[in-house]
Amino acid sequence: MIFEILTTSIMGGIAIKAAIKKNGIATNDSGKIQRIISLSGLNVKDGKDTLTTQLIRKKQYGWGMEYSYRIPLGRSYDDYLAKHRVLEDGLNNRRQRITFADLKSLQLDANIIDNLKGIWTNKLTERKEIEIVFDGLLKIRVYNEPLPLQVPFHTGFNWSVPVGITRDKNTFRYHDFEQIPHLLTGGSSGYGKSTFINLLITSLIETQPDNVKFYLIDLKGGVELCDYESIKQTLSIAYEPVDALTTLQMAYDQMRVIQTRLKTLGKKNVQEAGIKERYFVIIDEVGELNPSEAVGAPDKKLKEECQKLMSQISRLGRGLGFRQILATQYPTGDVIPRQCKQNSDAKLSFRVQSSVASRVVLDEAGAELLPQIKGRAIYQTADKKEILQTPLITSEIIQKAISPYIVEKKEEIVLEKAEIEQSRGIDSIIIEEV
Numbered sequence: 001m002i003f004e005i006l007t008t009s010i011m012g013g014i015a016i017k018a019a020i021k022k023n024g025i026a027t028n029d030s031g032k033i034q035r036i037i038s039l040s041g042l043n044v045k046d047g048k049d050t051l052t053t054q055l056i057r058k059k060q061y062g063w064g065m066e067y068s069y070r071i072p073l074g075r076s077y078d079d080y081l082a083k084h085r086v087l088e089d090g091l092n093n094r095r096q097r098i099t100f101a102d103l104k105s106l107q108l109d110a111n112i113i114d115n116l117k118g119i120w121t122n123k124l125t126e127r128k129e130i131e132i133v134f135d136g137l138l139k140i141r142v143y144n145e146p147l148p149l150q151v152p153f154h155t156g157f158n159w160s161v162p163v164g165i166t167r168d169k170n171t172f173r174y175h176d177f178e179q180i181p182h183l184l185t186g187g188s189s190g191y192g193k194s195t196f197i198n199l200l201i202t203s204l205i206e207t208q209p210d211n212v213k214f215y216l217i218d219l220k221g222g223v224e225l226c227d228y229e230s231i232k233q234t235l236s237i238a239y240e241p242v243d244a245l246t247t248l249q250m251a252y253d254q255m256r257v258i259q260t261r262l263k264t265l266g267k268k269n270v271q272e273a274g275i276k277e278r279y280f281v282i283i284d285e286v287g288e289l290n291p292s293e294a295v296g297a298p299d300k301k302l303k304e305e306c307q308k309l310m311s312q313i314s315r316l317g318r319g320l321g322f323r324q325i326l327a328t329q330y331p332t333g334d335v336i337p338r339q340c341k342q343n344s345d346a347k348l349s350f351r352v353q354s355s356v357a358s359r360v361v362l363d364e365a366g367a368e369l370l371p372q373i374k375g376r377a378i379y380q381t382a383d384k385k386e387i388l389q390t391p392l393i394t395s396e397i398i399q400k401a402i403s404p405y406i407v408e409k410k411e412e413i414v415l416e417k418a419e420i421e422q423s424r425g426i427d428s429i430i431i432e433e434v
């Protein structure tokens with residue numbers, strides 16, 4: 001019976017292939033891409049001539065194929081980027097075939113029919129993913145395997161935290177905060193920003209429990225970062241913009257202390273001075289500190305002061321051991337202070353709603369084209385940009401990591417906070433140039 005099913009489907013496949021070939025329909029990805037490009041109007045008419053998107057070379061990699069094209073005059077990278085979905089769907093619009101490789105996983109037991117159905121269902125939902133990049137040539141990468149939908153959390157090392165699994169033979173990418181101190185993350189609601197912040201904090205607690213210090217600002221009402229409120233590594237935590245200002249001021253003051261220490265020691269930076277502590281200022285939903293969204297003058301002033309402090313930390317923090325992570329769900333022009341953006345050499349963008357939002361986070365379009373998969377993101381540094389699947393961390397893992405460090409809040413921290421709040425009064429904070 002099974003043999004009959006298999007031979008029938010294999011013979012059927014051969015017959016269809018022959019018919020497609022006879023009718024001149026493109027069956028390989030290269031031919032399909034050319035056809036989709038032509039049908040979706042990407043070639044350019046020039047009088048009687050048609051300027052085509054010309055295939056220059058194709059190269060096989062472990063992960064799939066890369067096709068390189070010269071684009072015709074009158075077309076831009078963005079024109080092709082806009083057809084990402086058309087290209088991907090076109091390539092996936094194919095008759096699925098069960099191969100002998102698929103059958104290797106078939107379990108020959110009493111549930112053989114169900115097992116076969118399972119393989120068929122997997123086949124139908126299997127998708128080839130593509131990526132479009134431009135470096136003088138347009139490159140369309142067609143991946144053999146989609147990225148996994150879920151990647152379990154594991155701890156990083158030193159000051160490196162796991163960012164996600166890449167397509168490059170499923171290798172893991174890490175973000176090293178000693179190399180790139182500030183990071184910006186954005187994405188529409190529900191795609192994994194807060195999960196990423198949680199994994200970053202957890203990983204740092206596990207790798208550097210005695211040296212990592214946190215200034216946490218959770219403007220999503222405390223739902224995301226409240227777990228870390230009572231751990232020894234948290235120097236201050238804020239849930240409202242007014243407390244955010246206190247927390248930022250505390251971070252700024254500490255930065256000045258370190259600066260004075262370095263001056264005294266005659267050293268340029270914390271690495272040179274052998275100072276082991278690193279201070280992480282983490283703001284989840286930085287959009288809540290946007291002065292142009294403020295309600296009334298005092299609120300505006302407060303948010304402007306917060307942004308000034310954030311700018312100072314991003315500008316001076318590198319050598320002083322300060323790292324700033326800003327997350328936003330609403331990437332619009334003025335959400336992220338200009339200096340913070342300029343000083344954030346790493347960006348992690350989950351799916352966003354528009355190419356405009358993608359430009360705010362990444363300085364270029366693309367994040368709006370990410371598939372609607374939680375945890376799927378573009379990680380971009382000065383020299384690299386790649387799509388990856390960020391790890392999923394569970395509350396159990398977080399609780400296990402933080403439980404050894406839960407303490408009563410130290411008296412001097414409470415006092416410092418009270419002092420800052422009192423000194424602020426109705427006057428604004430004066431940020432001295434350092």
Ligand SMILES: Nc1ncnc2c1ncn2[C@@H]1O[C@H](COP(=O)(O)OP(=O)(O)OP(=O)(O)O)[C@@H](O)[C@H]1O
Pocket residue numbers: 149150151187188189190191192193194195196329374375376389390391392393
């Ligand atoms: N890396 C991931 N892999 C798989 N699922 C994930 C991943 N990250 C998040 N999720 C799922 O998505 C849900 C929402 O994630 P998260 O709270 O991090 O989103 P968010 O981007 O911070 O959204 P919001 O801005 O609305 O808070 C999580 O509860 C989890 O179920």
